[in-house]
Amino acid sequence: MGILNPDKTDFDTEDLTFRPKLLSEFIGQKRVKDQLEIFLQSARMRKSVLEHVLLSGPPGLGKTTVANILANEIGKNFVNITGPSLKKAEDIISILISLNRGDVLFIDEIHGMSRIIEEILYPAMEDFKLPFTRTVGDKKEILNVKLKPFTLVGATTKDGSLTAPFRDRFGIHLEFDMYNKEDLVEVIRRTCSLLNIPITHEGVDAIAARSRGTPRIANRLIRRVRDVMVVRGSIEINKKIATIAFAMLEIDDLGLEDLDRKIIYHIHKYYKNGPVGVKAIAMNVGKDIRTIEDVYEPFLNHIGFLIRTPKGREVTPMALEHLQNLDNKFGVKYDVHIRKKEKKDKNDTIQDDQKTDMGNVRNDNIRNIALIDEEDMK
Ligand SMILES: Nc1ncnc2c1ncn2[C@@H]1O[C@H](COP(=O)(O)OP(=O)(O)OP(=O)(O)O)[C@@H](O)[C@H]1O
Ligand SMILES: [Mg+2]
Numbered sequence: 471m472g473i474l475n476p477d478k479t480d481f482d483t484e485d486l487t488f489r490p491k492l493l494s495e496f497i498g499q500k501r502v503k504d505q506l507e508i509f510l511q512s513a514r515m516r517k518s519v520l521e522h523v524l525l526s527g528p529p530g531l532g533k534t535t536v537a538n539i540l541a542n543e544i545g546k547n548f549v550n551i552t553g554p555s556l557k558k559a560e561d562i563i564s565i566l567i568s569l570n571r572g573d574v575l576f577i578d579e580i581h582g583m584s585r586i587i588e589e590i591l592y593p594a595m596e597d598f599k600l601p602f603t604r605t606v607g608d609k610k611e612i613l614n615v616k617l618k619p620f621t622l623v624g625a626t627t628k629d630g631s632l633t634a635p636f637r638d639r640f641g642i643h644l645e646f647d648m649y650n651k652e653d654l655v656e657v658i659r660r661t662c663s664l665l666n667i668p669i670t671h672e673g674v675d676a677i678a679a680r681s682r683g684t685p686r687i688a689n690r691l692i693r694r695v696r697d698v699m700v701v702r703g704s705i706e707i708n709k710k711i712a713t714i715a716f717a718m719l720e721i722d723d724l725g726l727e728d729l730d731r732k733i734i735y736h737i738h739k740y741y742k743n744g745p746v747g748v749k750a751i752a753m754n755v756g757k758d759i760r761t762i763e764d765v766y767e768p769f770l771n772h773i774g775f776l777i778r779t780p781k782g783r784e785v786t787p788m789a790l791e792h793l794q795n796l797d798n799k800f801g802v803k804y805d806v807h808i809r810k811k812e813k814k815d816k817n818d819t820i821q822d823d824q825k826t827d828m829g830n831v832r833n834d835n836i837r838n839i840a841l842i843d844e845e846d847m848k
Contacts (some may be wrong), residue, residue, distance in 0.1 A: 474687065474727065474765050488661055488689060489535045491542050497660065497685075498653030499532060502644045506536070509642055510543055519572050519619040520544060522595055522639060524580075526629035527646030528768040530686030533625040534578060536644075540623060541574035550576045553583035562587050566594050571618040580624035581631045588636055595622055595639045627764050648683025648772050657685045661692050667699070668706035676712035680725035682769040687725070694719060720800045724773065724792065728800065729755060730766055734775060734793060735804055737785045744784035751783060 490496045493503055493510075513520045520540065525533040534550075541548035549565060556562050556577075569575060577583065593599050600615040624640065626632065637643075649657070655678045662669045677695060681688035692707075698715040699707050720728050736754045737744045748767075752759045757766075767783070770776035775789035793804040 474682075474729075488664060489538060491539065493539050493543055496532065496535065496539060497656045498649045499536075499646060502536065502646060505642070505644060506540070510540075513544075520574075520621045521641030522622040523624070523642040523644065524629075524632075524637065524640035525623065525625045525644050525646065527627070528648070528684070529627055529764055530684040531646040531648065532685060533646060534576070537574065537576040537578075537623040537625060540621070541576075544572055544574065544621070546570065546572040546574060548574050548576060550578070553577050553579045553581065553587075556583055556587045559586055559590055562590050563600060566590075566600065566617055566620075567615070569618055569620040571620070573618075573620045574623055575620055576623045576625070578625045579627075581626045581628045588633070591622070592635070592639065648769070649681075649685060650683070651678050654678040654681050654683070654685070654688050657681075657688050658692060661689050662707070665692070665696070667692065667696055670706055670708040672709040673707035673712050676709060676716070677707075679723065680716060680721050682725040683772060684769075691715075691721075722792075722796060722799065725769070726792075728802075729757065730770060731793060731796070731800075731802070731804070733762070733766055733770065734785050734789045735806075737776075737783060738790060738793075738806060743790075745779050745782035746784075747782045 493506060496503060509520060523537075523540065525536060527533060537550075538548055547570060549569065551565065565575065590600065593601055594617055598617040598619050600617060602613045602615065603610050604613055605611075622640075629637075629645070655674055658669070658674050658677050658681075662674075673695070677688060677691050681691060695707050695712050695715040698704075698718070699711045702711060702714070704711050716722075722731075732755045733751055736751060737746055740754065741750070748759055748762055752762045755762070767776060767778070770789070771778060773788075775786055775792065777784050777786060787808060790806050790808050794806045794808065796802075796804065
């Protein structure tokens with residue numbers, strides 16, 4: 471699938487050395503960092519174990535990195551597992567028993583854990599104990615195995631799919647936002663300097679603008695642009711090299727790739743701008759639902775191109791204008807109809823604001839009207 475591949479295992483080994491080790495080296499996410507600094511300091515001063523932490527947000531924003539940083543800052547072991555890999559009760563029990571005081575147990579994709587595992591975690595998180603029942607004669611006895619106090623750090627891209635009792639057992643909830651342009655610029659400079667890749671200001675800007683607010687994507691784009699730099703015999707990543715690379719990858723000025731554009735176009739063309747369920751979108755563009763929801767939608771939603779409603783997904787006039795403006799750039803002509811007379815309506819102020827800074831759009835409250843002329847569609 472290219473640059474947006476959510477699969478983390480395809481990472482170059484280079485990438486592992488990129489992870490910032492301390493909170494002070496972690497770029498952006500000021501809200502998350504400020505809170506963690508306080509909580510860490512308070513735990514240190516009270517000589518207590520840090521409370522359980524839930525990290526949520528779209529892929530590639532630094533949740534695993536922050537979990538690692540917490541263990542480093544605390545100076546204890548980091549035990550890293552993924553929710554879906556925990557199948558049987560024994561899997562989690564043996565891990566819990568092996569933890570030392572203050573250790574960080576990181577469970578990635580915690581929404582993918584089974585109920586059995588979740589229920590074992592309840593008393594483990596709350597009272598640091600594991601209750602076992604055993605039968606003595608005809609009586610049942612409860613035996614509590616004491617655990618050493620530890621910090622559970624859970625990461626999820628689907629905050630909403632955790633059960634309320636489970637979510638409530640995390641004392642600290644931190645939500646990751648997409649990065650703004652300045653922070654991405656810093657991430658790109660840092661990565662290029664770690665990889666010894668010379669890059670001009672314009673090169674940095676070109677990559678930052680197409681990184682979809684996501685450091686993982688920024689780092690991947692750097693590698694792809696570097697490939698072009700090497701093959702073209704250039705001594706640096708500059709505007710020209712970046713332009714060649716992005717044209718080859720069919721990544722547009724906002725960082726959208728072919729599949730993003732397909733999603734928008736399908737909703738426009740076949741569902742009259744929506745609402746349409748994610749299942750239908752996934753089938754139409756040939757991807758699974760999870761990939762659409764986790765990888766493509768968050769950014770389209772973030773820049774105000776796609777809105778999620780209880781009835782399904784809708785595309786906005788901004789998205790349609792974007793397709794129209796591409797004007798056959800990647801060899802695809804999008805047959806987009808936008809009703810002219812509704813272009814200038816009261817929503818324009820919001821849309822104009824959005825356009826001034828695509829990187830910082832918050833479109834939660836924006837309800838777009840469908841601009842497509844239904845007559846045009848017939
Ligand atoms: N603030 C940051 N500064 C520098 N690099 C970062 C930052 N955040 C993330 N990265 C880099 O981006 C990559 C992705 O980060 P990470 O694996 O922590 O994301 P994630 O939120 O755990 O993603 P997923 O939900 O897919 O597991 C890593 O290589 C990491 O080094
Ligand atoms: Mg992760």
